[in-house]
Amino acid sequence: DTAVSQTPKYLVTQMGNDKSIKCEQNLGHDTMYWYKQDSKKFLKIMFSYNNKELIINETVPNRFSPKSPDKAHLNLHINSLELGDSAVYFCASSQGTGGALRGYTFGSGTRLTVV
Amino acid sequence: DAKTTQPPSMDCAEGRAANLPCNHSTISGNEYVYWYRQIHSQGPQYIIHGLKNNETNEMASLIITEDRKSSTLILPHATLRDTAVYYCIVRGGAQKLVFGQGTRLTINP
Numbered sequence: 154d155t156a157v158s159q160t161p162k163y164l165v166t167q168m169g170n171d172k173s174i175k176c177e178q179n180l181g182h183d184t185m186y187w188y189k190q191d192s193k194k195f196l197k198i199m200f201s202y203n204n205k206e207l208i209i210n211e212t213v214p215n216r217f218s219p220k221s222p223d224k225a226h227l228n229l230h231i232n233s234l235e236l237g238d239s240a241v242y243f244c245a246s247s248q249g250t251g252g253a254l255r256g257y258t259f260g261s262g263t264r265l266t267v268v
Numbered sequence: 269d270a271k272t273t274q275p276p277s278m279d280c281a282e283g284r285a286a287n288l289p290c291n292h293s294t295i296s297g298n299e300y301v302y303w304y305r306q307i308h309s310q311g312p313q314y315i316i317h318g319l320k321n322n323e324t325n326e327m328a329s330l331i332i333t334e335d336r337k338s339s340t341l342i343l344p345h346a347t348l349r350d351t352a353v354y355y356c357i358v359r360g361g362a363q364k365l366v367f368g369q370g371t372r373l374t375i376n377p
Contacts, residue, residue, distance in 0.1 A: 196367035259311030
């Protein structure tokens with residue numbers, strides 16, 4: 154019944170590896186987001202997709218590639234992982250890009266640790 | 269990017285009302301005030317939002333000053349489960365949701 158679900162919840166991997174994080178929402182929303190929360194607890198938006206189209210790309214390295222196969226899914230693929238990529242990654246969704254007055258719904262996060 | 273100023277931390281006794289202030293002196297006419305919170309290790313949770321009028325829902329009340337330059341989130345009867353980081357965010361139109369540092373609220377027994 155989880156509204157926004159992310160997998161995996163924890164991910165430990167070595168530098169240089171490629172990994173993916175998956176996100177699915179069952180709220181019928183048309184817009185999805187990826188946020189990164191670093192060790193200092195700052196939450197920063199990375200990407201946003203509306204109806205499978207990229208609408209926000211916040212100067213994220215090219216090693217990060219989001220993919221949205223449909224409105225309900227937004228996956229995040231990371232190539233050549235670096236130590237600095239260690240963070241908690243949150244997926245979120247909303248209805249519409251402009252209004253979204255009811256707010257965003259966030260997933261429970263994926264804690265990525267690069268060793 | 270954040271357009272708001274909040275105290276870094278606050279304490280409140282369990283059962284009391286927790287009043288969390290937020291300054292947003294540069295708010296534009298079409299921008300809403302949103303409040304989210306993040307309980308440890310969880311994703312941010314929407315609490316409430318408002319434009320001009322005071323708002324109340326099952327979680328909290330939002331009081332916005334007449335000039336809209338500041339607001340206060342009120343948790344009427346704080347419980348230990350309300351311990352979290354509370355974010356005040358100003359956002360309008362198609363703007364992205366930008367989180368500042370927030371206020372770390374600790375509810376003490």
